[in-house]
Amino acid sequence: MRAILVDDELPNLENLQVLLAKNCPEVKVVAIANNINDAFEKVKLHRPDLLFLDIQMGKTTGFDLLNLLPEKTFEVIFVTAYDNYGIQAVKFAALDYLLKPVDPDELIAAVSKAKERITNKMNSEQLSFLLNQIKRSEPAVPKIALPQQHEIRYVSIDDIVRCVADNTYTFFYLSTDEKILISKPLKEYADLLKPQGFIRAHQSHLVNPKYVKSWLKEDGGTLLMNNGDKIPVSKPNREMVKAVLGK
Helix, strand or coil: CEEEEECCCHHHHHHHHHHHHHHCCCCEEEEEECCHHHHHHHHHHHCCCEEEEECEECCEEHHHHHHHCCCCCCEEEEEECCCCHHHHHHHHCCCCEEECCCCHHHHHHHHHHHHHHHHHCCHHHHHHHHHHHHHCCCCCCCEEEEECCCCEEEEEHHHEEEEEEECCEEEEEECCCCEEEECCCHHHHHHHHHHHCCEEEECCEEECHHHEEEEECHHHCEEEECCCCEEECCHHHHHHHHHHHCC
16 A cells, blocks of 8 residues: 655654554555645655545644545545544544554554555545535534445434444444444444433443433333333433433
């Protein structure tokens, strides 16, 4: 894979080059750039397979670079020192990112997934989805990308009734009565959807309060959903759930 590294700090570029050479020999770094104008020219010249892209670069961002490029025929791994709104948008788009300082194992995993995505040519739609969310004036993200084996589903947050853990997988139950299985743990989605108002009622259950019909006192606390489903509330979470629901 031919890669370009984009970061406004030279030590970060040098460190990433060393990590790639040591841990990901299949990645050939064809160019580095420390600003978006330089990166724009080098991407046009080298047409890389993979772009390691810093998010915050002075007064510009990696998103600015992506908006400048008319064709996005490469995979992107975002690299950032900040777990901020930009990263939240990246997570909602189900794209990969690395936090600085970069962990070698996380780098290997991200490169492996990028290689698979390049083979399946799955990147352009997700990048477009991401950039559309970044352009929005309000911080809330109305949709989330749910990657499945052969497709990526873009689901409205309001259409998610609840999520259920199944070992390291998560089932999404939608208002359309559809059930989608995603190969990511519930904790990842619990952290992502908490700012959207979702409640972790139980270790295995995340619910959208929009679809909670009532609080049942049976078994110490149970949520009755609009469709009749009953969701257990764990003892440690009862007071939090009651507070959120105004019970």
